[in-house]
Amino acid sequence: MLCPPSTVQLLLLDFWPPDVKLISACAENHCEEVEALLQKPVSPDVPNHDGWTALHMAAWEGHLQCVSLLLEAGAKQDQEDPFGSTALYWAAENGDPKVVELLLAAGADQDKAANDGTTALHIASAIGHPQVVELLLVARADKDTAALDGTTALHIAAGNGHTKVVQLLLNAGADKDMPRADGDGTTALHRAAGMGHPELVQLLLAAAADVEKKAFGGGGSALHFAAGNGRSEVVQVLIQASAQGITELTRDPRIALDLAAMFGQLETVQLLLQAYRDHFSFGDLWSAYASAERNGHRDVMRVLLA
Secondary structure, eight states, X not given: OOOOOOOOOOOOOOXXXXXXXXXXXXXXXXXXXXXXXXXXXXXXXXXXXTSOOHHHHHHHHTOHHHHHHHHHTTOOTTOOOTTSOOHHHHHHHHTOHHHHHHHHHTTOOTTOOOTTSOOHHHHHHHHTOHHHHHHHHHTTOOTTOOOTTSOOHHHHHHHHTOHHHHHHHHHTTOOTTOOOTTTTOOOHHHHHXXXXXXXXXXXXXXXXXXXXXXXXXXXXXXXXXXXXXXXXXXXXXHHHHHHTTSOOOTTHHHHHHHHHHHXXXXXXHHHHHHHHGGGOOHHHXXXXXXXXXXXXOHHXXXXXXX
């Protein structure tokens, strides 16, 4: 006997707890849902399985209204994720000045460091977000604090070629000659020179950065870093600064020539010879020639013999 067809009703159950839904809503910028969820007995500070809270998520995504709703609901602005990073840190990395400004106004700690010692100022300087850097400096962020690897915001910005950020940090009084605290002793000028940022080298020289300061226990100057890495434009800037009396390179050209020859930096060798040939002794030229020969740089050898 056949039974007549019947209607089956399915009951869909929502298994997601409100705190998980809150984080998801913040990620998607569903502000109305966020507002509705916050009316329920739900904590805005419960993290997901990655250790992120709703505020971390909203700040990272740059969802200003969600951030505002969470702060109004009493979200902890300085709660850390498993890496020790706060919402301000993630907003600074994302580079959204409005979110950063809102978090600072709510009392977020501008100097709170992550597990690796980096702060919001470090990360904004590393990526190159001048508006965020300016907001943090106005909020009196510590401009010279060092991360666990010994780098300051100025070291990082100079190495990464962020001219506007470097200018902001210098204007705020960042220590232009502060050596990296992990033992290698490099300064912002070393890093700008070694990475090949001539405009930053000029900026640091104009700020009276110590061009003679040595890294690696007294062995490496800015010229050495530039020459060894073949940063010919930086070498030219340093040579011109020396010629104009802005700085004196003393013994640096001899060592720089040897380094450039060792690493086969032909253009740099040519620049140094053009500027300082009269200052090089036969022994200096022979040492550079031997360095080029040991490393098979025949083009450099020919220039040194010319």
